[in-house]
Amino acid sequence: MDITRELIVLIEDPAIPDKDRILKTRSLVETMTCRFDDNEKAGRMRRTFNDAYLNLQLAVMANHPSMIQQCREQCRAIIVEIAETARMASEQSTRKVAS
Secondary structure, eight states, rough: OHHHHHHHHHHHHOOOOOHHHHHHHHHHHHHHTTTTTHHHHHHHHHHHHHHHHHHHHHHHHHHHHHHHHHHHHHHHHHHHHHHHHHHHHHHHHHHHHHO
């Protein structure tokens, strides 16, 4: 399973996130952003995801369905943005090697 899909599965899980799941999501996001050339952008995207995931955790604990859905959508959007940025960084590094 690729990292993006694994992250989506984790945020769609209806259970209250435990410590292992929280650490797993952070590790996966770290893995995706480590390919970025811009460390500042990578850090900003990690913080944005972590904030969104924290909001999701709170919504799940509060059992607030509309907030849970909104937070999941926000997490998915950030994951897609990170994946796209990682893909572009990978393509750029491939082009540099080929040159």
